[in-house]
Amino acid sequence: MKQISAGDMRRMLKLYFIMGSVNCRLTPAETLTQAIAGGITIFQFREKGPDSLRGNAAFDLARQLQGICREHGIPFIVNDDVDLAIALDADGIHVGQEDEPAGSIRQRLGAHKIVGVSAHSLAEAKQAIADGADYLGIGPVYPTSSKDDAQAVQGTLVIEQLRRSGLTIPLVGIGGITAGNVPPVIQAGADGVSVISAIAAAGDIRAAAQQLLDATII
Ligand SMILES: Cc1ncc(COP(=O)(O)OP(=O)(O)O)c(N)n1
Ligand SMILES: Cc1nc(C(=O)O)sc1CCOP(=O)(O)O
Ligand SMILES: [Mg+2]
Numbered sequence: 001m002k003q004i005s006a007g008d009m010r011r012m013l014k015l016y017f018i019m020g021s022v023n024c025r026l027t028p029a030e031t032l033t034q035a036i037a038g039g040i041t042i043f044q045f046r047e048k049g050p051d052s053l054r055g056n057a058a059f060d061l062a063r064q065l066q067g068i069c070r071e072h073g074i075p076f077i078v079n080d081d082v083d084l085a086i087a088l089d090a091d092g093i094h095v096g097q098e099d100e101p102a103g104s105i106r107q108r109l110g111a112h113k114i115v116g117v118s119a120h121s122l123a124e125a126k127q128a129i130a131d132g133a134d135y136l137g138i139g140p141v142y143p144t145s146s147k148d149d150a151q152a153v154q155g156t157l158v159i160e161q162l163r164r165s166g167l168t169i170p171l172v173g174i175g176g177i178t179a180g181n182v183p184p185v186i187q188a189g190a191d192g193v194s195v196i197s198a199i200a201a202a203g204d205i206r207a208a209a210q211q212l213l214d215a216t217i218i
Contacts, residue, residue, distance in 0.1 A: 001112040003111045006168070009114070011041065012041050013172045013191045013192035013194075014041045014193075014213065015041045016041065016044065017035050017042070017043050017196075017209070018046050018174075019196055020048055021052060021053055022048075022051050023196050024200050026205070031205055032068050035199050035209045036074055038199075038205060038206040038207065040074065040199070041192070042074060042075045042077065043074050043075070044078070045061075045065055045077070046079035048079065059087070062088060075092065076088075077092045077093065077114060078090045078093050080093075080095060082095075082105055082109075086108070091114055092109075094117070095116070096118035097119075102117045102133050103130075103132065114134050115131075115132060115133050115134050116137055117137070118137045118138075119158075120151055120154070122158075122165055125138075125167060129167070133169065134170065135169065135172065138154075138173055138190070139173060139175035140154065140175025141155060141159075142177060142181060143175070143176045145197070146196040146197050150175060156185060159190050170191045171190055172191060172194045173192075173194065177212075178198045178212075179198065179208070179212050180215075182215035183215060183218050186218050
């Protein structure tokens with residue numbers, strides 16, 4: 001398998017849906033199926049938090065959601081858990097600054113898997129690139145209630161700073177993003193937006209995803 005190109009990565013990042021069982025109003029499978037119908041371009045399995053599934057139950061859910069992604073040609077990314085990503089032969093992994101270092105993950109996964117890294121500053125972004133990241137997650141852009149340990153809200157400042165510094169790596173904004181506040185994120189230089197609640201908690205999941213995708217076209 002070939003290493004992912006930056007152009008393909010940018011296209012995949014347009015509408016990045018993240019979810020685990022605790023985020024869902026419907027079943028995770030139904031939520032993901034409707035989100036795919038609405039146009040999400042990549043999916044991250046993030047089974048995290050006090051009421052989240054553990055052990056075999058988490059593994060079985062991950063495998064079920066990976067199956068849905070495969071049926072529809074949507075890349076399946078695992079949050080944090082490198083062993084799970086390897087066990088499932090997932091398309092990639094997303095890690096933050098508190099997780100296993102991206103350099104070691106790149107060595108374990110090889111060149112052809114997607115490695116995404118959260119960065120909150122120019123220094124973290126440069127380190128992630130040096131470690132072999134394919135894309136960066138930058139946030140929280142807006143206030144979020146989906147991550148208890150989120151850092152201070154940064155608006156679009158860090159995205160702008162990274163682009164002004166000449167970094168061309170594909171990147172996605174995350175945190176409190178809704179269809180109404182997407183345009184400044186894209187204008188700042190992001191290739192796409194990443195959301196949990198704007199899709200998972202929506203009354204009409206398919207329509208919510210469609211509206212978010214439409215909002216990325218500026
Ligand atoms: C696309 C994307 N960007 C950022 C994150 C946050 O990762 P991290 O800082 O490791 O926090 P947790 O999600 O693990 O709580 C992400 N998951 N995805
Ligand atoms: C998983 C995650 N990471 C963030 C970061 O800032 O790195 S914010 C966040 C939660 C995003 O959920 P919502 O779209 O519901 O705000
Ligand atoms: Mg993490």
